[in-house]
Amino acid sequence: MRTPTHRPRGQQGTRRTLRHAIGATVTVSAAVVALVTPAAAADTAPHTPSSSGAGAAGPDTVTTHAGAGTAQERARVDAYWSPERMKLAGAMIPEITPVPEDDNTPDDPRPLPANTPDPGSVWTHGGAVQKNVGRLFFTFSDGYDGSCTATVVTSANRSTVITAAHCLRGVGAPSDDDTWNHNLYFVPGYRNGTKPLGGFSIRTMATSSRWNADPDTTASSDLAVAGYDTGLLVANPAAGGRPIGDVTGSQRIGFDQPVEGEFVHTFGYPKAGLNGSGDSYVGSRMIHCAGPSRPGPEAPLLWGETCDMSSGSSGGPHLARFDTRTGTGTVVGVTTTDEELAGGQSPTLYATRLGDSAHRLYDWAQSR
DSSP states (O other), X not given: OOOOSOOOTTOOOOOSOSXXXXXXXXXXXXXXXXXXXXXXXXXXXXXXXXXXXXXXXXXXXXXXXXXXXXXXXXXXXXXXOOHHHHXXXXXXXXXXXXXXXXXXXXXXXXXXXXXXOEEEEEOOSOSTHHHHEEEEEEEOTTSOEEEEEEEEBOOTTSOEEEEOGGGTBOSSOTTSGGXXXXXXXXXXXXXXXXOTTOOEEEEEEEEEGGGGSOTTTOXXXXXHHTTOXXXXXXXXXXXXXXXXXXXXXXXXXXXXXXXXXXXXXXXXXXXXXXXXXXXXXXSSSOEEEEEEOEEETTEEEEEEEEOOOOTTOTTOEEEEEEETTTTEEEEEEEEEEEHHHHOSSSSEEEEEEOOHHHHHHHHHHHTO
């Protein structure tokens, strides 16, 4: 697979295979959001981790970036994300990629039996999760579009959304506009190119200051392994002025210590099938996985479950204490990578578990 001639700083790299690509490795002019993997680091000039192994020196603080702050900017972003553009977000060559057909898997109103393992299937059981999890769209600095997954979480401002940091930016100086992705747009309950609950531009966003490191000495994989791959967003209100949380409801958020064997449900919008026939997921519907959680043998701060989701699922919620009757749980992590970086059996989808750094970001976001 060829590497692009231009790549946003801090988002360099190619993936040996897209089958289990999750986060922000960039392939073919940054058209695909893949995951934070060793391949991402290998494609930069010789990789020497920072002395701390966790990015920029100094204390871990909140780094922020402005999004669509005016009515004109909000209208422009909303108009940009047409149904066809959303369906093709993440295509390596969108100009020649066929628009995917709708996924019409029938809904099943019956609740999924509790603690039922699921390595990956279309979520058909409705509930709150169908409303407050959605696709997060954005544009790379070179003009190609991508997508991740995000979740509305309970907060004081009823406007806070959580995802992965690598869905918002690459490693690099926060003052450099090319470090950040643009046209951020969250569509809760996304389904087959539609916006069932509307679309929400992003007013402001935040990541750990660890991402401000020199990309020549720190890779996104360093930050993922160290547990800093969390991003928080503040969504603009709906057209009528309602906060997003009043429109979609929200999931609880928790910062407790992980417990091995805890049963966790994971949701996301994988779409690697846009770029190859080896993957059936094209981002049309929300996908669900569930199973006992376990730490990564090569990255013990990351915890994951058996799951076959691919690129596009980054930032998706890992929900503990999930009630399949109501579709509510507690977000304890966000998807960051797979077994290529963290080790373990294939397929495994790993999360950055929410700790002190994520708590700082959350407190900042809910106070905006």
